[in-house]
Amino acid sequence: MTSDNKPTVVGALACQRDSFLFKGFETEVVSCNENKSKDKPKYEIELKDTILFPEGGGQPSDSGFLKIVKTDGEDELIPVPFISRKGLHAMHHVDVEIQPGTKVEVIVDELKRVDYMQQHSGQHLLSAILETSDFNAKTVGWSMGGIPTSKKPILEPSDYFNYIEIDRKLSVEDITRASKIVNDIISMKPLPISVVERTPDMQDGVDSSKVPEDYDLEKGILRTIHIGEIDSNPCCGTHLNSTSQIESILILPNQTSVRGTNSRLYFMCGNRVRDYAQQTNEIISTVKSLLSCNESSIDEKITKLKEQVHQSGKREQFWIKELASYETAKIMNSLNKNGKAYLLKDEFGSLEFLLQVFKELSPQLKIFDKPYQIVLCGREGVQTGNPVGSLIILSESGETIANISKKLSALLANMKGGGGKNGGKWQGKITKFTDIEWEALTIHLEKFNTE
Numbered sequence: 001m002t003s004d005n006k007p008t009v010v011g012a013l014a015c016q017r018d019s020f021l022f023k024g025f026e027t028e029v030v031s032c033n034e035n036k037s038k039d040k041p042k043y044e045i046e047l048k049d050t051i052l053f054p055e056g057g058g059q060p061s062d063s064g065f066l067k068i069v070k071t072d073g074e075d076e077l078i079p080v081p082f083i084s085r086k087g088l089h090a091m092h093h094v095d096v097e098i099q100p101g102t103k104v105e106v107i108v109d110e111l112k113r114v115d116y117m118q119q120h121s122g123q124h125l126l127s128a129i130l131e132t133s134d135f136n137a138k139t140v141g142w143s144m145g146g147i148p149t150s151k152k153p154i155l156e157p158s159d160y161f162n163y164i165e166i167d168r169k170l171s172v173e174d175i176t177r178a179s180k181i182v183n184d185i186i187s188m189k190p191l192p193i194s195v196v197e198r199t200p201d202m203q204d205g206v207d208s209s210k211v212p213e214d215y216d217l218e219k220g221i222l223r224t225i226h227i228g229e230i231d232s233n234p235c236c237g238t239h240l241n242s243t244s245q246i247e248s249i250l251i252l253p254n255q256t257s258v259r260g261t262n263s264r265l266y267f268m269c270g271n272r273v274r275d276y277a278q279q280t281n282e283i284i285s286t287v288k289s290l291l292s293c294n295e296s297s298i299d300e301k302i303t304k305l306k307e308q309v310h311q312s313g314k315r316e317q318f319w320i321k322e323l324a325s326y327e328t329a330k331i332m333n334s335l336n337k338n339g340k341a342y343l344l345k346d347e348f349g350s351l352e353f354l355l356q357v358f359k360e361l362s363p364q365l366k367i368f369d370k371p372y373q374i375v376l377c378g379r380e381g382v383q384t385g386n387p388v389g390s391l392i393i394l395s396e397s398g399e400t401i402a403n404i405s406k407k408l409s410a411l412l413a414n415m416k417g418g419g420g421k422n423g424g425k426w427q428g429k430i431t432k433f434t435d436i437e438w439e440a441l442t443i444h445l446e447k448f449n450t451e
């Protein structure tokens with residue numbers, strides 16, 4: 001459905017002419033068409049003009065609301081989660097059908113827009129400074145971070161970084177110097193940011209190489225963004241009025257190399273810098289309290305802890321082997337008496353320990369010339385309230401193994417395992433191992449050994 005009204009083209013939208021219009025903007029619906037694609041809201045609406053920016057120029061789409069003022073009841077507030085650009089048209093995606101001709105008031109998600117403008121304007125300034133003869137680093141692309149997605153709805157502090165891709169790697173000194181210059185232009189010597197609109201008859205000699213292919217320049221507007229006298233760049237996005245509104249810029253010294261000699265330089269601007277500082281401070285405070293140390297000792301403390309863990313691991317290995325030798329001797333002793341033996345180890349009876357016993361037993365069982373029946377069982381996680389177990393049954397006879405595992409599975413409700421059909425080793429686990437089951441197993445194995 002379409003009304004006779006002619007919509008304003010993308011390039012001359014109200015949000016592009018004045019990026020600080022956030023609410024109270026009155027206009028009307030020009031067309032409302034059903035959306036064909038399933039993963040988007042149901043309708044695409046074009047307005048006569050809009051203060052909601054469709055994605056473009058590396059700046060993501062705004063979000064906001066369309067308000068329909070009702071004289072006979074409560075006003076209707078329709079969410080607009082996404083605005084896209086279709087050639088020269090800005091399409092508002094909504095779940096409600098609105099008749100063409102309907103008067104609406106447009107409301108912008110202001111916090112989000114200001115954040116986007118700070119990142120986007122900051123990028124223009126950073127790229128402009130890096131392109132000067134001082135640095136000679138040309139920006140070939142950029143990406144805005146800090147946008148939650150369905151895959152990652154909650155962001156971590158490091159997700160707030162944007163990056164520019166430049167055509168060479170900078171030294172840490174270069175980055176420190178660039179950071180100082182850019183922050184000076186933001187805080188001490190701010191410059192105005194302005195927009196020049198060029199209708200088709202004024203576009204001669206202006207670089208239009210960055211304009212998207214589906215944007216018809218013969219009917220549209222070519223916009224260039226100017227930062228004082230230091231930069232002019234064609235761009236369709238929304239921008240701040242002064243570099244002072246960028247507030248501050250944080251540039252990371254560590255870059256990543258891409259596409260041969262190109263490099264990604266990470267930065268963030270404005271409110272994000274404050275949020276990042278607060279959140280990383282919380283993380284550092286937690287780490288300091290966990291390690292009981294100052295910032296300067298975190299490195300040292302963690303290195304020490306890693307060494308201790310490594311040492312403990314080695315010590316544990318040593319004692320596992322010692323204990324396994326001792327238990328193996330006991331088992332062989334018992335086997336020599338009646339061909340039966342068992343081993344029960346509660347709380348730290350890991351599978352690793354049982355396998356070490358099995359490893360020590362194996363060569364001795366190979367030369368053992370009588371029938372044998374061995375049960376090795378361990379339990380872990382009793383203290384943490386999540387007791388689980390490991391179980392190994394050994395015999396030269398598959399039938400004996402099957403008999404033993406059948407009897408044990410009658411005692412242990414959550415026992416699973418397999419192997420040893422022709423004799424050898426059956427191995428399994430008990431995914432939940434209660435105290436009552438442990439006691440029942442202990443009594444059963446004591447009996448089994450004396451039968």
Ligand SMILES: [Zn+2]
Pocket residue numbers: 057120124225235236237238239
């Ligand atoms: Zn821009």
